[in-house]
Amino acid sequence: MQLSGRATFTSNARFEETTFTHLAWFTATTFADGALFDGATFTGDASFGVVTFTGAARFEETTFNGNAWFGRATFTDGYSFKQATVAGVPFLPPQFRSTSAAPGTADSN
Numbered sequence: 001m002q003l004s005g006r007a008t009f010t011s012n013a014r015f016e017e018t019t020f021t022h023l024a025w026f027t028a029t030t031f032a033d034g035a036l037f038d039g040a041t042f043t044g045d046a047s048f049g050v051v052t053f054t055g056a057a058r059f060e061e062t063t064f065n066g067n068a069w070f071g072r073a074t075f076t077d078g079y080s081f082k083q084a085t086v087a088g089v090p091f092l093p094p095q096f097r098s099t100s101a102a103p104g105t106a107d108s109n
Contacts, residue, residue, distance in 0.1 A: 008032060012055065015040050026051055034077070037062050048073050059084045064091065 008030040017039045024046040034055030045066035050073065057079040064086040084091035 006030070009035070012036065019043065020046065023047075031055065031057065034058075042066065042068070045069070053077070053079065056080070059091070062091075 006028050007026075010032050012033045013031050013035040015035070015037045018037075019041045020043065022044045024042050024044070027047050028050045029048075030052045032054050035053055035057050038058050038060045039062065040059070041063045043065050045068075046064055047069045049069050049071045051070075052074045054076050056077050057075055060080050060082045062081070062084040064084070066087075068086050068091070081091045
């Protein structure tokens with residue numbers, strides 16, 4: 001799946017339990033009303049670079065088998081990576097440079 005080039009999801013994007021085979025590029029995409037990737041599996045690399053998440057972004061129990069890029073992603077209403085893994089290792093959430101970012105969580109409880 002490749003959505004590079006400023007794609008916009010205007011309603012809640014729901015990808016729960018979806019398997020993305022090969023590469024999944026969401027580069028420069030806007031999720032205007034939240035994005036749910038709970039239980040999704042990315043078999044190859046996944047790019048969420050320069051993505052804007054307006055509304056909650058959830059990646060709970062998501063499996064990234066390849067690389068997972070979130071460089072310059074913006075989360076305005078929080079995020080969750082509970083029990084998400086990258087190559088079998090617990091996922092560490094993006095680190096924000098500004099204290100204005102909404103709170104998120106990545107614990108594995």
